[in-house]
Amino acid sequence: MTAATDSHAAAPPRKPAREFFYRHRAVIRLTHWINALAILFLLASGLNIFNAHPRLYWGIYGADSDPAFLSIEAFDTAAGPRGITQIGPWHFDTTGILGWSKYMGEYANRAWPHWLTIPGYQDLADARHWHFMFAWLLALNGLLYLVWSFTTRHVQRDIWPTPADLRAVPRSILDHILLRHPTGEEAKRYNVLQRFAYLGVIILITLMVLTGLTMSPGIDAFCPWLLDLFGGRQSARTIHFLSASLIVLFVFVHLVEVVLAGPINEIRSMLTGNYVVPKGDHK
Amino acid sequence: MSNALKVTRRAAMAAGFAGAGVLVWEANSLTLTPAMQRIFRAAETWTKLAQRTLLLPGQLAREYPAADISPVFKANGTLNPGTDEYAASAANNFIDWRLKIDGLVAHPMSLSVAQIRKLPARTQITRHDCVEGWSAIGQWTGVPLGLLLKAAGIAPNARYAVFHCADNLDGEPAKGGQQSPGQYYESSDLVDAFHPQTIIAYALNGRPLDIPHGAPLRLRVERQLGYKMAKYVNRIEITDSFAGIAGGRGGYWEDRGYDWYAGI
Numbered sequence: 001m002t003a004a005t006d007s008h009a010a011a012p013p014r015k016p017a018r019e020f021f022y023r024h025r026a027v028i029r030l031t032h033w034i035n036a037l038a039i040l041f042l043l044a045s046g047l048n049i050f051n052a053h054p055r056l057y058w059g060i061y062g063a064d065s066d067p068a069f070l071s072i073e074a075f076d077t078a079a080g081p082r083g084i085t086q087i088g089p090w091h092f093d094t095t096g097i098l099g100w101s102k103y104m105g106e107y108a109n110r111a112w113p114h115w116l117t118i119p120g121y122q123d124l125a126d127a128r129h130w131h132f133m134f135a136w137l138l139a140l141n142g143l144l145y146l147v148w149s150f151t152t153r154h155v156q157r158d159i160w161p162t163p164a165d166l167r168a169v170p171r172s173i174l175d176h177i178l179l180r181h182p183t184g185e186e187a188k189r190y191n192v193l194q195r196f197a198y199l200g201v202i203i204l205i206t207l208m209v210l211t212g213l214t215m216s217p218g219i220d221a222f223c224p225w226l227l228d229l230f231g232g233r234q235s236a237r238t239i240h241f242l243s244a245s246l247i248v249l250f251v252f253v254h255l256v257e258v259v260l261a262g263p264i265n266e267i268r269s270m271l272t273g274n275y276v277v278p279k280g281d282h283k
Numbered sequence: 284m285s286n287a288l289k290v291t292r293r294a295a296m297a298a299g300f301a302g303a304g305v306l307v308w309e310a311n312s313l314t315l316t317p318a319m320q321r322i323f324r325a326a327e328t329w330t331k332l333a334q335r336t337l338l339l340p341g342q343l344a345r346e347y348p349a350a351d352i353s354p355v356f357k358a359n360g361t362l363n364p365g366t367d368e369y370a371a372s373a374a375n376n377f378i379d380w381r382l383k384i385d386g387l388v389a390h391p392m393s394l395s396v397a398q399i400r401k402l403p404a405r406t407q408i409t410r411h412d413c414v415e416g417w418s419a420i421g422q423w424t425g426v427p428l429g430l431l432l433k434a435a436g437i438a439p440n441a442r443y444a445v446f447h448c449a450d451n452l453d454g455e456p457a458k459g460g461q462q463s464p465g466q467y468y469e470s471s472d473l474v475d476a477f478h479p480q481t482i483i484a485y486a487l488n489g490r491p492l493d494i495p496h497g498a499p500l501r502l503r504v505e506r507q508l509g510y511k512m513a514k515y516v517n518r519i520e521i522t523d524s525f526a527g528i529a530g531g532r533g534g535y536w537e538d539r540g541y542d543w544y545a546g547i
Contacts, residue, residue, distance in 0.1 A: 037303050041310075052457045053416035060347070061410060063357035063417040109456075118310045122459035124414065125540035126314045129323035132547065136326055217412045218334040218546025221344045221506045233410065233418050271296060 023275035044118035048127035054111030060232030072111035165192035183280035211240040331544035344505035358495035361450035377499035386521035389436030425484030449515035508545040
């Protein structure tokens with residue numbers, strides 16, 4: 001052994017280099033952020049549109065005199081106007097937030113409050129403009145994502161769960177409950193619950209586009225099968241609303257997971273593509 | 284990647300996020316700016332082009348069996364024009380009501396309701412989709428508009444049918460926005476005017492049209508939203524442009540911010 005080697009061996013162990021893993025390719029990053037912006041605008045303008053007729057029905061028709069399965073309306077009571085949210089047989093007093101809320105210092109008859117809608121003021125024409133502009137963006141961006149992801153086998157490889165993934169569902173649920181995050185090689189691939197969530201949101205966005213199109217009388221003349229698929233225009237409108245609600249749930253869980261898994265590393269990986277692979281304790 | 288490229292990419296990303304932030308934060312004040320309005324109009328044009336490309340001119344809207352008719356067909360917008368002239372005509376069973384067809388036509392016409400009822404009729408059970416979101420199914424009977432336009436002989440430069448109405452509307456609270464009162468009118472292009480299901484209707488669910496639903500004559504354009512389907516129609520003007528008609532956008536709601544193409 002030479003002296004040089006000896007001195008090297010005697011040196012304190014070097015801090016291990018951070019291992020970067022190229023996790024998200026450019027198309028994924030770009031479509032992710034466009035998708036996020038479009039969904040934000042679509043949700044907020046969608047609520048403004050909802051306010052124009054704050055009742056949801058099941059079936060082929062539905063208007064004021066037909067039973068609504070969900071409604072958010074204001075009613076005059078002995079105690080003054082109250083906002084009442086009705087879901088099936090249940091009624092909730094949601095005054096101040098849903099049905100009857102303040103806009104520019106004065107209470108107004110609004111299903112969703114101004115701070116949740118785009119535009120903040122109530123205007124169906126303007127809300128539709130935002131909605132359809134971003135609907136085009138969402139659809140084209142989604143198409144780019146799907147075509148790219150299927151041809152590069154991103155969906156098949158990274159998102160579609162493998163048989164081993166399916167067997168690991170109970171363990172993955174436990175990992176999520178215990179906030180145990182994968183390290184090393186395991187951190188380079190999506191876990192099975194992530195795969196379900198991403199598959200789910202792809203399906204939900206597809207449902208949003210299809211149920212949105214089903215509400216168009218022009219598209220219905222072109223493909224009437226959409227009406228049969230969703231059980232009628234009013235059912236399609238209801239499914240549109242429920243899918244949007246599930247997307248809100250997805251976004252909430254998604255953001256919580258980003259924070260829990262290390263927000264800087266996670267956000268950086270969606271900006272630059274590079275993800276620092278977390279090291280396990282045993283290393 | 285070179286450093287210069289990295290900096291450029293970083294700047295582009297920062298600009299993108301800043302732009303998105305401004306868009307979200309300033310959405311209210313941006314809505315009515317000329318730049319945003321141009322983008323919105325472009326989106327409307329894509330929608331119209333996409334639907335016109337997909338839809339064959341004669342492709343029909345779905346027709347429903349009688350069992351699917353809504354128990355109550357919601358009436359919206361003007362429920363009664365309320366003028367003395369209209370009230371007098373209604374009291375007289377609209378015997379003096381005239382539907383004029385003029386403008387770019389070879390043979391201007393003026394038809395009574397009785398004359399229109401004698402023409403070949405079409406009956407259809409269709410779904411009415413309001414821009415607000417609700418739907419109602421009803422059975423409509425009327426004369427195909429194409430038949431009337433052929434008889435009137437439209438000029439080669441004709442582009443639109445403008446439907447003038449007897450009602451003055453001062454807005455619909457649910458629709459929000461600027462809602463100055465104005466004489467109701469609507470318009471369609473010739474693709475929709477000559478569509479087989481486009482009719483001047485005089486009966487709903489087998490009974491003469493009642494006042495809330497547009498007595499004595501209203502338009503049905505089944506591949507469009509409800510606001511296109513003018514009620515209390517007394518004149519059809521064939522024209523090559525909307526300039527000079529009310530706000531110049533081709534309809535009461537169009538003048539108040541709504542899209543002229545209402546297929547979605």
